[in-house]
């Protein structure tokens with residue numbers, strides 16, 4: 544621990560927003576422990592798929608926590624390759640603005656090979672769609688990018704390039720430690736151009752220089768540091784940006800959570816054709832498994848209202 548670093552509370556399962564002092568550069572850093580473990584352990588996917596899913600969960604939590612109001616942000620990767628779909632979503636309730644729920648699932652053929660690039664896994668027509676739904680507050684938004692790069696980090700940077708047109712640097716990581724526990728992390732910085740022409744002219748070179756330095760520093764971050772549960776997120780940021788100084792804001796707590804509801808499934812089943820239901824029922828019981836949390840919801844056919 545260097546002299547700049549202090550003993551600070553370890554924030555795990557958190558997203559921490561920050562700004563580099565005196566510069567137009569803002570960022571966010573996420574580290575997931577318990578939440579990502581809970582989700583990945585339940586699904587028990589092969590390790591290379593779990594890693595991709597952990598990265599997607601960290602990425603989704605990072606951008607989802609940017610939502611000002613309550614709502615749902617969904618990141619969906621789809622294609623016509625062996626990997627059919629990878630979904631994560633982040634939900635923030637109106638009652639508590641500093642807590643978010645994440646969940647996710649994947650659907651794939653058994654021949655998704657280890658070490659494949661994203662474009663190979665998802666086929667020629669693979670894409671990533673990010674949907675933000677904040678109900679009454681804002682119009683539903685959807686941004687789509689083709690999966691042309693090798694990694695999810697490439698896809699994330701391409702998304703920011705095309706949707707927000709702000710220079711953005713991203714790093715995503717997910718690994719399993721020797722004890723079999725999963726750790727996922729995400730960090731991003733964005734360059735906010737100055738607004739007035741006067742400021743643009745005056746500071747263009749300096750601002751460019753700031754951005755290049757901040758990007759190089761982020762590039763120097765090792766995956767082990769991003770995931771290290773003993774290095775606090777605050778100290779990670781201080782380690783990276785202590786020369787210019789870094790301002791850290793209030794964090795968002797992230798937990799694993801699913802919104803599937805027995806009531807909603809019951810209503811959906813009740814509106815279906817009875818003959819169809821009888822076909823899928825086993826000994827008079829219909830089982831509906833939630834893709835996200837793998838919970839089996841069971842309904843007695845005779846008790847479904849028609």
Ligand SMILES: [Zn+2]
Pocket residue numbers: 801802803833834835836837838
């Ligand atoms: Zn569920």
